């Protein structure tokens with residue numbers, strides 16, 4: 311529902327102009343005098359009053375004072391309409407809680423913009439004022455009391471105990487106080503996490519450079535000179551609060567977006583890992599005898615990586631690369647993969663092509679360039695006598711050297727078409743024999759360590 315605006319102005323032309331500009335966006339009521347305006351206010355729910363300052367009988371300031379005196383209407387927002395050239399008693403109007411001053415004649419767009427801003431001021435901000443001088447507290451309270459929720463305390467200790475249970479939107483802090491001065495209070499405030507970013511403004515009669523530097527060094531937002539000039543105090547405070555709320559909402563927005571991004575990242579990562587798992591199962595399903603081979607090779611590779619001191623992220627990557635190492639077998643006819651008898655030379659050449667096929671398939675995943683390394687080079691040998699490229703030593707990517715050891719171990723410790731599971735000792739001897747020739751010696755040592763720890767010979771199950 312549109313917000314309700316009451317325009318109080320003795321000049322009919324002004325009323326008509328304001329009504330014309332506002333009526334598209336708001337519910338507008340007009341009053342030609344202060345008395346009429348107050349009557350309307352009392353019997354209607356009004357969100358904002360636009361108040362002409364110069365009217366006969368009862369001028370704008372009198373109307374404003376009357377509004378603030380009457381508890382049933384005192385909370386209404388008021389914006390003062392002033393005429394250029396006339397001297398306005400801004401200080402008193404601000405003290406009475408006028409939220410803005412708009413000069414007539416006004417530009418409609420700017421006028422609407424300012425009205426919108428005032429209507430958007432939602433709750434009253436809480437301001438804690440700390441000053442050992444009761445007179446100063448009273449002055450500040452009088453200046454700010456209508457616009458803000460003001461809490462006054464007269465010592466640093468009282469401020470600290472208030473802050474243990476309350477988080478204000480701003481703190482006004484007297485610099486010179488007995489026992490605990492303003493800078494000491496600020497130091498204590500900054501120690502508390504929930505108070506660390508609340509704007510603190512110092513109140514001081516000092517006007518030397520050193521005080522200014524000390525105040526800003528301590529992390530204050532600003533300082534206000536005593537004796538106070540209401541207009542300056544209110545303008546400064548409202549600017550700082552506006553900035554503070556803006557920063558806060560910006561931070562909330564950043565936090566919200568970050569959480570969203572994290573969640574969508576998590577989903578993408580999950581989908582990716584589920585797809586790789588599904589692919590791994592698809593590869594294993596092709597070979598009836600070595601079912602589960604890809605998953606076991608992935609598991610051994612991950613464990614080797616862990617023992618080698620890799621990070622969690624690297625271990626995960628190596629696990630997935632291990633899962634996909636035989637993906638090229640998808641391109642080899644089933645009858646060759648599942649053949650019970652000895653392979654012909656031609657069939658063997660076809661099988662030997664699975665690393666290249668695998669590398670081709672995975673090369674399309676450009677976001678993870680390393681994902682094809684395992685599939686491509688897990689049949690290379692450390693001495694350079696492997697295939698498909700005859701790479702040697704550290705020219706073979708480390709992940710492929712890891713998978714090579716894991717793959718050999720699983721081949722020996724799982725049932726084949728032509729033989730049963732080999733005894734653990736035979737598998738161990740083969741790894742030891744291949745150390746430095748077929749396998750990277752360091753990785754082979756980690757494999758030997760794993761075998762030796764597996765006293766029940768259960769690793770392969």
Ligand SMILES: [Fe+2]
Nearest residue numbers: 635636688689
């Ligand atoms: Fe293979």
